[in-house]
Amino acid sequence: MDRFDVVVVGAGHAGAEAAAIAARLGRRVACVTFRREHVGRLSCNPAVGGLAKGHLVREIDALGGGMARVADATCIQFRRLNTRKGLAVQSSRAQVDIDLYPERMRATLEALPGLTLIEGEVTEIRTRSGRVSGVVLADGTALEAEAVVLTTGTFLGGVLHRGEEREDGGRVGDRAAHRLSDALRDLGLRRMRLKTGTVPRVDGRTIDWSRVPAQEDTVPDGRFSFGPPGPRLPQITCHATWTNPAVHDEIRASLHLSPLFTGAIVGRGPRYCPSIEDKVTRFADRDRHLLFLEPEGLSTDRVYVAGLSTSLPPAVQERMVRGIVGLERATILQHGYAVEYDAIDPTALDHGLGVRGLPGLFLAGQVNGTSGYEEAAAQGLVAGFSAALGETFHVERSDAYVGVLVDDLVSRGVDGEPYRMFTSRAEHRLLLREDNADRRLMPRARALGVIDDATWARFEAKLEAMERGRSALDAVRLLPGEVSDEALEAAGVGPVSRMVTGADLLRRPDATWAGLRGLVALPELSAEAAEQVEIDLKYEGYVRRAERRADEARRMEGVALPPDLDFDGLAGLSTEVRERLRARRPATLGQAARVPGVTAAAVGVLAAELARRARI
DSSP states (O other): OEEOSEEEEOOSHHHHHHHHHHHHTTOOEEEEESOGGGTTOOOSOSEEEOTTHHHHHHHHHHTTOSHHHHHHHTEEEEEEEOTTSOGGGOEEEEEEOTTHHHHHHHHHHHTSTTEEEEESOEEEEEEETTEEEEEEETTSOEEEOSEEEEOOTTOBTOEEEETTEEEEOSBTTBOOBHHHHHHHHHTTOOEEEEEEEOOOEEEGGGSOGGGSOBOOOBOTTOOOOSSOOOOOOOOOOOEEEEOOHHHHHHHHHTGGGOHHHHSOOOSBOOTTSOOHHHHHHHTTTOSOOEEEEEEOOTTOOEEEEETOOOOSOHHHHHHHHHTSTTOTTOOEEEOOOEEEEEEEOGGGBOTTSBBTTSTTEEEOSGGGTBOSHHHHHHHHHHHHHHHHHTSOOOOOTTTOHHHHHHHIIIIIOOOSSOBOOOGGGOTTTTTSOSTTHHHHHHHHHHHTTOSOHHHHHHHHHHHHHHHHHHHHHHHOEEOTTSSOHHHHHHTTOOOOOSOEEHHHHHTSTTOOHHHHHTTSOOOOOOHHHHHHHHHHHHTHHHHHHHHHHHHHHHHHHTSBOOTTOOGGGOTTOOHHHHHHHHHHOOSBHHHHHTSTTOOHHHHHHHHHHHHHHHHO
C-alpha cells in the first residue's frame, strides 16, 4: 500500500490546482488520472477567462494557483470584455493553444517535489473510524491518505450523445467512471444528473476567411498573472459569423433527432450556454445567432465554432455548418456532442469543500454541479488548501469571487442546472474587481508560503509606487491661470476655477496619470501602478460606500448560529423554512439569509433568538 498525505482524483482544471497547491504546501500528493497526457486538457473551448471568469483566474493567481501563468504562457489572443461598461464588470479572456496549455500544466505538476502523477481509475473511497483513509484503483492498488479530493469532471456515469448514438464516456476519447459514482452514492451523497455539450470543430483550411469579419478589439500585451511577465507566443485572429433562417429551418426540421428533445437526455444543461437547438427554439423570433471562429492553436488547423453547441446527428451537423456564411465548404473534423453525467449536491459540503460528516473527503469542480474551467480551478484551489492544511480554507464572499462561488454552492446549491459565475452574483462586485485581486488575496497566500519571492517583490514594489504616486498627487497645488486652458483641455482635465490638488484633477472622468504628468510634477510609475492610482481615486467615494456595506455583511457573517439550535422550537418560522434550515444547517446568520426560501422575516426570528440567548 502506498502512503500519501493527499490523493487527488482527476487532473483536469480542478485536480491540477488541488494537487499543485497541496504539494506546494509541503504535502506528499498523488494525483490519479486516466491519462497523463490529458492533465489540464481543454475539453471544450480553447480559452481561459471571460465575463466574471476572468476575475476568478486573477484571484486564483493571487492565491498561488497556476491557471493564470499557464494561460499567459500559452496565450494566442487576449481580449478585454465589457469595456463600455463599469470597471467592476470588465473581464479578461485569453484564447490559448489547445495543445500547449495541457503540456505546460502537466510540466508544472511534474516539476513539483512531492507530487506523483498516477495513471489509473479510482473505483473505491476507503474510510476508517468515520473518516476517509484512502482510495482503491481498478487494478486493486490501494493508496492510503488522510485526505482525498475528488475532481471527476463529467466522468461520473458519463454518457456521450450525438443524435440517437450513445456511448459511455466523460468526453470524446475517454471512458466514464461508473463504479466511483456508485461508491459516492453508497457514502450517502445525493447525486443529480446534469448535461453539458460542445461544438463542431472544422478544418480552418476549408473556411472562406474573406467572408467572415475579424475581431480587432484585442490586447496583444494583456495577461492574467501578477507574477513576472514571460515570453509571448505569436498572436492569432478570431473571426465572427452568424447563423441564418435557412440554418434555423434545418435545425427545427431535425429536432425529433435531438436527444435534448426526444427525452434521451435527462440532465439539464447550463441555461446561459445553451445548445443551438435550445437557442432556435427559445428565441424563435431571432433570425440569426452570433458565432465565433476560434483557431485552436498555432500547430493545428482545427477551428472551434463557438456558439454552435449541438448534439444533433452528424449528418444534420454537416448540413447545418455548411449553411453558415464562410463555412459553405467546411470540413468537420470533430462533430459536436452532449455529455450527460452525475454530479453531487454541493449543499453536503462545508466552505472548505469538505463533505460534512465525513472528514477528509473533498469535492471540487463539475462534480459539484458547476460549469467552466475557471469555476473548477477555483474550487480545486480551495479544496487543495483545505485538504493540505487539515482545516477549512474559507474565503469570504465579500473578499473574492472565489468566496461567492463556494458560498453559493454550499449555501444555495445548484438549481437543476450547472452553476456558472456571473458578476451579478457578487453583491460586493465593485470591491471585487480584476485589477485589485492581488491586494485582496495575495498577502494571505504569502503568509501560507505559496507566493514566490519574485512575485511578492513585484507586489510590494507596486504598492510602494502607488503610495508614492498618491502622495505626489496630494502635494500638487494648481491655481487658476498657472496652466493654459488649452493644455488643460489637451490633458483631459478641463478648466480650473479654484485651487485644486493633483488628486482632484485625476478624479475628473477623462483625466489620466500620463496626461497629468505633462502638466504638473509627478513621478514616473509603471502602467500597472498608475492604473491603480487612477482607479482608486476615480472610484473612491463609491468604494467607501461599498466597503461599509461589506462590513455590515461581515458582521452578519460573524454571528454564529449554535449547532444545536432547534429550528422546530422557534415560533414564527414556517414549516418550509424550518425544513430548509434543518437540511442546510447554516453556521452563521449570513449563511442562513442565503438559503433559498429563507425570508428576511425568518432571519429576523433567528436574530431575535440569538439576542434572547445573549441576555440569559
